[in-house]
Amino acid sequence: MTPSLGAAMAARGASVTGGTSSAATAAATEASTDPPTEPTSVSSVPDREPVYNWQASKPTLKERLGFLLNNEALSDVHFVVGKGSGVQRVPAHRFALSIGSAVFDAMFNGGMATTATEIELPDVEPAAFLGLLKFLYSDEVQVGPETVMNMLYTAKKYTVPALEVHCVDFLKNNLRPDNAFMLLSQARLFDEPQLASLCLENIDRNTMDALAAEGFTDIDLDTLVAVLGRDTLGAREVCLFLAAMRWAEAEAQRQQFPPTPENKRKVLGKALHLIRFPLMTIEEFAADPAQSGVLTDREVVSLFLHFTINPKPRVEFINRPRCCLRGKECSITRFGQVESRWGYCGTSDRIRFSVNRRIFLVGFGLYGSIHGPTDYKVSIQVLHTDSNTMLGRNDTGFSCDGSANTFRVMFKEPVEILASVNYIASATLEGQDSYYGTRGVRKVTHEGSGTRTCFTFCYVAGNNNGTAVEDGQIPEVIFYT
Template sequence: MFNGGMATTSTEIELPDVEPAAFLALLKFLYSDEVQIGPETVMTTLYTAKKYAVPALEAHCVEFLKKNLRADNAFMLLTQARLFDEPQLASLCLENIDKNTSDAINAEGFTDIDLDTLVAVLERDTLGIREVRLFGAVVRWSEAECQRQQLQVVPENKRKVLGKALALIRFPLMTIEEFAAGPAQSGILTDREVVSLFLHFTVNPKPRVEFIDRPRCCLRGKECSISRFQQVESRWGYSGTSDRIRSASLLVLLPIDSCFPSSPPQTRSAAPRCRPLLPALAAPRTRGQREGRGGSRGRVPALPCPVSPQGPDSHYGTKGLRKVIHESPTSGAKTCFTFCYAAGNNNGTSVEDGQIPELIFYT
């Protein structure tokens, strides 16, 4: 094209959907392998590289975004990653949001995301935030969306723009006080939904509700384990009741396939299946149950998590310690576990004796 008539003729080619700076970056890369991208041009350059099928430049743009991913831009980059079909970048954004949920939802870009991105985040079981604060952020998003759609910012329209996202708020994970002070008075829920949730909080057996009651389990950090037992004895019998752990200050997993066996015990099988206690973020707080401090985190009660009896008589742990302190070998951080007797028929489980050989937790 640089020979013949076109060489002496001034010709302009319009590219209406490509920014000049991004197109210049593309040309420089094609002719000199020079990568010229920055925070202001990376997204338009990524779009241009995809439009003209230059995968090497795409890779440079994605790598730049990964290195500059932070909590305050995670939602903006997640939206772009989904738009440009970059699953690896989207996955990294979601992981960042899981680890820094509070900072991410308070960032300016949160209210700018589209509904599908909001839904993708609310579906996750790994968000590290209390549900009532998540609800507050979603309400802020709905107000911004009403303005984008030029709708009056009233409860009816907030519910309308939220659509399927509203059903993903896990109202049953809130305390009754949190629900009464916030969602119940927001006007976003119908009267029938408010009544059914109040019944869920106050009566037993709990009636079914239309909202998810599954805890958001935050499995983050390094896996650690502790055991309170100093000795193993036999035999432990089963009387049809359950062994249980009543409260935990952080997410604890019970290795339910590696309870003390009838043969000489191993504390843990090669690949145990684990049943999680309710995580601290989702645990209901009831009057009189809050205990001291555990490590650097407040101790928050979790619901009892029974391990059903099964199989023949077995060995059991004895000489249990009332307090076990785990110290991280790398950071030196300490996590304190305090074991207390829980009233009720627990099949003989106590501070001294029990059938659960160890607890797995995440620092």
């Protein structure tokens, strides 16, 4: 038995339907004569008299077959489906099943064909089995978030590839960051490589949202290993570590272990060594992994030495950057000259931008005080222009030395910026008057490693503290390609 999508997809439930008509419509007018089509429990199957001349009111083959769906009329086999109090007894027709499924054909007509008139299917959900029959009798597919997984399992069990395709297409269309891990586990279980690949790509693009989803802690160890081993995750290693600790605590409880550091390390197994501790800052490592108790004393010491001395000693963990954080850090400056002065009153400086290729935005360079060394409070943000969705934010501060240089303020996580999509860069500063840029240009191109990254800047309508293409704040954009 397999779990359903449940509440994770209920808000986006949908129905995929094939075929052009339904026997239910024609049969609705004959409610007084047609037998009911709903499944009944094993203990309450009534004796049914044949309905006389029902064929006359069903002009098409589709309607006639649809009338027979879950109907005692002409049935020659019964299935006892499910288990426990949810068992249902479903009438069926060997011929209709045999022409739609090679498994049913072998069951009824093969060399070891069964002669039983009642077949028990305790591993199949009644709703999924009735959905399978509906497809075999009428080519119609009715699949929703609560039934799709069981329907896929049933379609695979009885080798009905067309129904499998409908189920997988439904899952693809409903794939989101908050269910990507759960669907990935199911895709691996059902050997659906295309769906698994789409799930992994979604996780790469929305790593932090996917890790925060409730379903993340329910995945199996092999799925966790498959994800942590990827070079394409868009998250810092400390966030991957914290997510792995959440998973380890849930897994220890599933295995009925106390969630001690030793047991967390035990259930993580080889997944622990896929976390790239050397890529953390020493502050990140000291705040969480070093104090977690999951690492041995020798591992903690060797990593601290790796952070603090040269030449760096060998460590047992991967130190290769994930590709979204790999390579040389790049930056572009959009102003040709620096002037003074620029004031702040709680309003955000904002500028709209787009890029010709996919990048990961990691921070901004901002101007500092014209009055000498001082500290600023700052909130930086990246928003999607059309939906006004916040994609990245950091509320922090920075110190400046009184020069006209820019000072780096970084996001906590890289922000994926897609090609030819409009975004808004925003910075809200609290502090003394600062320098500002002038002689700004609309397009700025960065050349590097045989690639051209072209930024296009535009004015943001509304209250933007005066920042525009020609002058203002947010002079520097820092990114990885």
